[in-house]
Amino acid sequence: MNKKEHFTRAIEENEGLIYKVTLLYTDSLQDREDLYQEIVFQLWKSYDSFDEFSKLSTWMYRVAMNTAIYNLKKNNRKVGTTTIDPMVERIAEHKDHSEDEKLKLLHDQIQKLNLLEKGIILLYLEGKSHDEIAEIIGITTSNVGTKISRIKKKLKSQINKN
């Protein structure tokens, strides 16, 4: 298998990962699509730097999340608190409105976190271990635990206010 075939396979196997990163770092469907393309482009550009011995998803999360930071809209670097509706419409195969509402609430509350907290909570929700989160983010494993507890409290208090 050549480089391009390897890359195509890697992308196809992890497109959900890329999509979920775009979901948390954009506030419109158009921006989401633009970021998606940009991430795939940056992954291709840095594919040579991927170390076969490290985990593919760790490398992908790093490139995807780093791209998302630099891709934040110039006038809205903090990311707004817009709805998740387009995403929900796209993925909802059923009409479970209460679940849609909860997803929207979750999305809106995550948008209120700062960029570091947002990155950590994304990986936490993705089911990554503290070690993996530490490796992707670049902090110690014990610090991951502390930060997750803080974010947990913050999100809880934000949600209770609603």
Added chain:
Amino acid sequence: MELDEMKNLWEGMSNKVEKQELLTKDLIEKVTEEKYHSKLNKIRYSEMIGAIICYSGAIYLILNYMKIEPVAEKIFAVIAIGLLLTLPVISLRSLKGMQKLTISSKPYLDTLNDFGKRKVKFQRFQKLNVSLGLFLILIAIPVLSAIKGVNLSESEYFWTLTFPISVIAFLGFALWVLKSYHKSLEATEKLLSEINN
């Protein structure tokens, strides 16, 4: 909603996303065949248009320099030409510094720090640029009047009305613009301090 419930909700959404084919092979083809152009490093058209306008203004002033008679206006014209030539350089350089980057697989925190530092630098440059730009507008009035053959000091209301109102308007606008830049600079500095604590 508890965090565990959030996690379950996220998992449910993930499962649905995984089932969908989100990406067509066309995009991978485009990217791997170098047919895709990154939007990150593009200098925005508005900055380019701004630079063209500034250089056109500088050329106009140079061509009409001999028509300017009073010494004060001549000095203003020289300052205006200098600003018109310098402002686009400051603007484009700061933008380039913000945009010219290589996205790597370095840790997220390092990228956040780098992004924050670049942004603070960019916003400081922009503050300087806006101040100089507003000053340029102010000194352009007597210079353009001199080129058109109008002697502002002979105008009945120039010193009593036009000049003071212009200065007040200039200062008001400058303070308003700089305040908004200051707020955004503070937000970036806050982010940098938060992520490092």
